[in-house]
Amino acid sequence: MRSLxxxxxxxxxxxxxxxxxxxxxxxxxxxxxxxxxxVIEHARRHGLDAVVAAGPELLREVVGSRAxxxxxxxxxxxxxxxxxxxxxxxxxxxxxxxxxxxxxDGRRFQASVDADAWPExxxxxxxxxxxxxxxxxxxxxxxxxxALLDVLVKTGMVGGDGVPSESAGVLGRSQVSFVGHNTxxxxxxxxxxxxxxxxFSRSPxxxxxxxxxxxxxxxxxxxxLITHSHPDHFDAASLLxxxxxxxxxxxxxxxxxxxxxxxxxxxxxxxxxDVTALGWGSSVRIGDARVHALPFYGEQxxxxxxxxxxxxxGGNTYVVEAADFSAAFVSDSGRDAAGDVRSVASRWHAxxxxxxxxxxxxxxxxxxxxxLLFSSVGSYLPFVPPDLWGARSRLMNGPDEAIDLAERWxxxxxxxxxxxxxxxxxxxxxxxxxxxxxxxDADFDPFPERVADAAGRRIRLPGGLGGRSPVEVVVLxxxxxxxxFPESFEVVxxxxxxxxxx
Numbered sequence: 001m002r003s004l005x006x007x008x009x010x011x012x013x014x015x016x017x018x019x020x021x022x023x024x025x026x027x028x029x030x031x032x033x034x035x036x037x038x039v040i041e042h043a044r045r046h047g048l049d050a051v052v053a054a055g056p057e058l059l060r061e062v063v064g065s066r067a068x069x070x071x072x073x074x075x076x077x078x079x080x081x082x083x084x085x086x087x088x089x090x091x092x093x094x095x096x097x098x099x100x101x102x103x104x105d106g107r108r109f110q111a112s113v114d115a116d117a118w119p120e121x122x123x124x125x126x127x128x129x130x131x132x133x134x135x136x137x138x139x140x141x142x143x144x145x146x147a148l149l150d151v152l153v154k155t156g157m158v159g160g161d162g163v164p165s166e167s168a169g170v171l172g173r174s175q176v177s178f179v180g181h182n183t184x185x186x187x188x189x190x191x192x193x194x195x196x197x198x199x200f201s202r203s204p205x206x207x208x209x210x211x212x213x214x215x216x217x218x219x220x221x222x223x224x225l226i227t228h229s230h231p232d233h234f235d236a237a238s239l240l241x242x243x244x245x246x247x248x249x250x251x252x253x254x255x256x257x258x259x260x261x262x263x264x265x266x267x268x269x270x271x272x273x274d275v276t277a278l279g280w281g282s283s284v285r286i287g288d289a290r291v292h293a294l295p296f297y298g299e300q301x302x303x304x305x306x307x308x309x310x311x312x313x314g315g316n317t318y319v320v321e322a323a324d325f326s327a328a329f330v331s332d333s334g335r336d337a338a339g340d341v342r343s344v345a346s347r348w349h350a351x352x353x354x355x356x357x358x359x360x361x362x363x364x365x366x367x368x369x370x371x372l373l374f375s376s377v378g379s380y381l382p383f384v385p386p387d388l389w390g391a392r393s394r395l396m397n398g399p400d401e402a403i404d405l406a407e408r409w410x411x412x413x414x415x416x417x418x419x420x421x422x423x424x425x426x427x428x429x430x431x432x433x434x435x436x437x438x439x440x441d442a443d444f445d446p447f448p449e450r451v452a453d454a455a456g457r458r459i460r461l462p463g464g465l466g467g468r469s470p471v472e473v474v475v476l477x478x479x480x481x482x483x484x485f486p487e488s489f490e491v492v493x494x495x496x497x498x499x500x501x502x
Contacts, residue, residue: 002149004128006214007104008157009201010237012270013097020071020085021379022093023229023261024236029378035067036373036381048374055370056389063386072382078307081258081382086311090256090265095236098125100157103203109155111148119271120145122240128158129216129241167217167494174492175324175485176357179213180478181425182233182331182418184359185221188322191287192218195225195318195329199238200424210500212424213479215241217494223247223286227331228296228315229261230377232430236270244271249284249291252277253314258379259301260314278316292319294348297341298334299365301372301383303393305337308383317341319348319355325485327357328409332418334361334396342401345408354410356486358471361418362451364398366443399446399454406471413489414473416451422478435501448475 014025021027033040039058043051051058062068063079072079095118100109113121124145152158171177177185182196200212215221224246226234239248250263264277278284278293285291296315300306317330328348333341348355367375368391369384397405399416406414420431432438432445440447452473459467476482479497482489493499 002128002153002158003130004125004152004158004241005102005156006202007102009101009103010125010240011097011099011101012095012236012240013099013110014093015096016093018084018088018092020088021258022088022090023256023258024093024266026376028258029376031071032378032381033373035065035071036062036378037067038062038065039370039373043374048371051370052368055368056386059370059389060386077386081308086258086308087255088258090262095270098240100152100155101201102155102157103201103205107155107157109151109157111151115269117144118269119244121148122244122271124148125240126243128152129214130243167213167496168219170492170494171213171218171481174481174483175322175489176327177213177218177481178415178417178476178478179215180421181430182227182361183215184329184417185215185218186289186320186322186327187218188287188289188320188324191222191289192220193223193225193286193289193291193320194218194221196227196233196331197221197224197238197242198232198235199241200428203424205427206423207500209496209498210422210479211496212422213494213497221246223249223291225291225316225318225320225329226250226263227317227329227333228299228313229253229263229266230299230313230332233331234261234263234266236266239267239272240270244273246272246274247286248272248275249278249286249293250275251293251296251314251316252279252282253312257311257314259311259383280316288323290321292321293317294319294344295339295341296331296333297336297339297344298397299332299395300336301380302369302385302388303334303336303395304388305385306383307385309337311383312338317344325357326355327359328355328411329359330361330397330405332361332363332396334394334401341397342405342408345405349408349410354412356411357413357415358402358406358409358411359415359417360402360405361396362399362402362416362448363396363419363445364401364443365395366392366398367395368392399451402451403455403458403469403471403473407469411471412486414451414455414471415476416448416473417476419445419448421448421476425478451475 016025256262455469458469477499
């Protein structure tokens with residue numbers, strides 16, 4: 001049966017013709033860097049430390065420039081970004097290209113896909129990515145699908161041996177599987193839920209006995225939960241590997257903005273047929289699991305006010321009540337002017353009781369506004385008000401906030417996640433290297449063990465006495481699977497996914 005070679009990486013390219021940039025592309029951050037070019041030039045001449053020190057003055061000069069006037073209307077010290085910048089037209093940024101790269105020898109192939117062809121192309125890719133699946137007659141029956149399949153076979157992208165059955169066997173018995181970064185698979189009886197699928201292909205660059213874990217190795221995924229639209233959480237190429245009929249749960253974030261894609265509409269244009277936009281406070285039953293959508297605070301342009309509070313990085317945090325346990329997934333959330341995710345945990349605990357497991361980000365992402373220019377969210381900078389130009393913001397939970405969160409939820413276990421964790425992530429710029437060759441940036445990319453360290457010295461008393469948090473912090477490696485909840489758990493590892501770095 002034909003299948004997509006596990007060494008083939010996919011990418012979806014969007015044809016972005018918006019004036020400033022669409023949230024489904026990297027153009028917004030590039031456009032901001034063009035407007036704020038004097039700040040970047042200052043950094044090149046004097047270093048990043050000098051830019052931070054001179055940040056407010058440099059930003060004042062940019063805001064008074066002709067380039068800035070092209071994207072905003074000034075009114076005294078304040079301004080408002082132009083409507084076409086704040087609300088880019090989704091029809092001007094459509095998926096157009098599907099790229100394939102074979103990671104063994106670098107072979108590449110790129111297909112141009114018409115807007116009306118995405119559903120059938122999606123169906124073909126999903127069938128090829130399903131072990132033992134292969135394209136059915138209906139999927140491969142159209143001329144476009146047959147032509148694409150023929151090229152994929154000729155270029156060697158199709159024809160691999162599929163997924164090792166021993167991996168599927170081990171993972172099929174687990175209750176929770178940590179795929180890596182923010183991707184987790186939860187099994188509740190016969191129901192499987194995937195949170196923020198972000199998939200990587202295998203590669204000879206990684207250790208032979210430690211390769212990326214794919215969703216296909218878990219068997220059928222019944223539903224997908226998306227926390228927010230940043231590309232390491234909402235990745236079109238990863239999602240194309242799932243059948244078009246997979247149930248998709250996304251935040252009800254309103255119309256598309258510079259900071260947030262219309263996730264429901266974007267999924268439908270790729271061919272997904274069962275999409276639900278779930279608002280805060282709503283819940284839905286999927287098989288024998290219940291999913292609750294809760295507020296997503298934090299990872300905004302500042303941890304306080306912004307110039308456009310109506311334009312947010314919209315998202316959901318989730319509580320999943322499985323048959324045997326409950327788990328909260330808070331992703332990159334933290335606090336901002338609208339609220340604090342720790343209060344979300346307190347309210348849930350008061351109204352519903354504790355959860356068993358909490359998966360929380362722990363990066364902190366402590367940054368001055370000018371540093372946003374040198375990050376993946378440069379588009380945040382025009383939203384920062386002048387009175388915060390010289391102040392640091394904590395855009396996500398740090399180690400202590402993650403522990404606060406788990407304690408307020410009454411959780412038994414806290415799993416730090418959301419910062420890479422394996423070679424395929426850090427080679428893509430996500431998270432610190434954990435193979436012994438990397439250095440730690442404690443304010444940006446702390447090692448996950450820092451959360452366990454912080455929990456171990458939670459109480460500090462005179463004379464050097466102290467104590468631990470009641471929450472047990474468990475550091476997982478991508479590929480680790482858990483079973484035995486709710487009383488306890490054990491870690492199992494699928495063949496080919498065993499952590500090799502000690």
